[in-house]
Amino acid sequence: MASGFVNIRRDVDDKFYRYRMPILLTKIEGKGNGIKTVLPNMSDVARALSRPPSYTTKFFGCELGAQTSVDEKNERYIVNGAHDANRLRELLDGFIDKFVLCKSCKNPETELIILKVGRQEDIIRDCKACGxxxxxxxRHKLTTFILKNPPIKARKGKKAQNGDAAAGVGGGGGGGDLTPENGAEDAADDGADSDDELTRKIKAEAAELNTDTALAKEDWSADTSPEAVKARIKALEGTMAATVLGGDDEGSDDEDSPYAQFGNWIMEAPEPDDPKALNIAIYKKAEELGIEKKHKTVLILVTIFSEDVLEEIPNFAPLFKKMVTSEKHQKALLGGIERLVGLAYPDLLPQIPKILMALYQDDILDEDVVKHWATHVSKKYTDKDTSKKVRKASEPFLKWLDEADDEDSDED
Structure with missing residues (x-):
């Protein structure tokens, strides 16, 4: 019902910011003493924040000194009186700051928990991003309501039911769409589909892929008009900023951090005629900053690619082989490819099988890592829908891997 989406943190101007929510809508009903402001999409907004819609509605009432009405069964949320939409959106920003954003890293990927020490009860924001x-x-009046109506926690390992989702069950903010990968990265994956379900969905959707995405197809097409190229370059610059200042590592959201310096250096580095010289220069810069062995460095390094990524991979393959030294590095590389193809250059989506093939044949990516990545939709690097699209487009390459395995088994 919402007419659009905005960043959960509206002070963040980055259009690739992965935490989004619907724009809060309002509707004035009634007259005189019976006038009221209805919030028709409050359930959607609250779900994006992973908070019960009753919390946000009651917060408005506390701030405005107005009575509120909450009907969760029919998803009808009302604040008595006539209230301007922009004013309520400003108050929603206040709710997000006070009850959603992590006070430490300002990430909305939190859940509320109630801690009891003796008779004392405290409400804590548990951040799934920084821990x-x-x-x-x-002292805020809403805390009394929260203590009387504590958030319902979803059962571990099971997808939240519709009622739970509306009540804000599960992990942090970001529209419930941010889903990091395994290991420590799984901490922010609360509420995501199970691996088996995702695998079935991806394979089912892949069957509907246009034949242009077949691995053997050669007529890959993209809009090469000057306007389209300019737009993609602008998008890539935004992705670079999101990558450098994404906050994935401690201190990485600091513009003076070594990651930010490395990203800025890559963006401004002159392109020599000899790719080998550029490879050496990039590695020396990472070494100078002390991040040549860090997996996030690989994530930033992907921003060196343009829409001509297939032509560029052979030139930079030696550098990536030197810097991609573990499974974690490979996941960062795949995350960077997700951003490159899913956000910066969407026209490259049909080429994802060829990109993966090139990295695989250069021994930069391992089969097991790619297969795990392809069947585990992640919101760590992009929004969930984009993550699904990229993985769906990778299905031809996965099929090729499976067929190659079958042939090896037959030969044995």
Whole structure:
């Protein structure tokens, strides 16, 4: 019902910011003393914040000194009186700051938990991004309502039911669409589909792929008009900024961090005639900053690619082989490819099988890592829908891997 989406943190101007929510809508009903403001898409907004819609509605009432009405069964949320939409959106920003954003890293990927020490009860924001637990201001009137109506926690390992989702069950913010990968990265994957379900969905959707995405097809097409190229370059610059200042590592959201310096250096580095010289220069810069062995460095390194990525991979393959030294590095590389193809250059989506093939044949990516990545939709690097699209487009390459395995088994 919402007419558009905005960043959960509206002070973040990055259009590739992966935490999004619907724009809050309002509708004035009634007259005189019976006038009221209806919030028709409050359930959608609250679901994006992973908070019960009753919390946000009651927050408005507390801030405006107005009575509120909450009907979760029919998803009808009302604030008595006539209230301007922009004013309510400003108040929603206040709710996000006080009850959603991690106080430490300002990431919305948090859930509320209630801690009891004796008779004392405190409401804590448990951040799935940085691991910090930060308290809320217990002097706010909403905290009394939260303590009386604690958030319902979804059962571990099962997808939240529709009612739970509307009540804000599960992990952090970001529209419930941010889904990091395995290991430590799985911490922010609460509420995501199970691996088996995702595998079935991806394979079912892949069957509907246009034949242009077949691995053997050679007539890959893209809009090469000056306007389209300019737009993609602008998009890539935004992705670079999101990558460098994404906050994935400690201190990485600091513009003076070595990651930010490395990203800026790559963006401004002159392109020599000899690719080998550029490879050496890039590695020396990473070494100078002390991040040549860090997996996030690989994520940033992907921004060196343009829409001509297939032609560029052979030139930079030696550099990636030197810097991609573990499974974690490979996951960062795949995350960077997701951003490159899914966000910066969407026209490259049909080429994802060829990109993966090139990296695989250069021994930069391992089969097991690619297969795990392809069947585990992740919101760590892009929004969930984009993540699914990229993985769906990779199905021809996965099929090729399976067929190659079958042939090896037959030969044995």
């Amino acid at each position: 910090e637990r930060t308290g809320v201001d217990m």
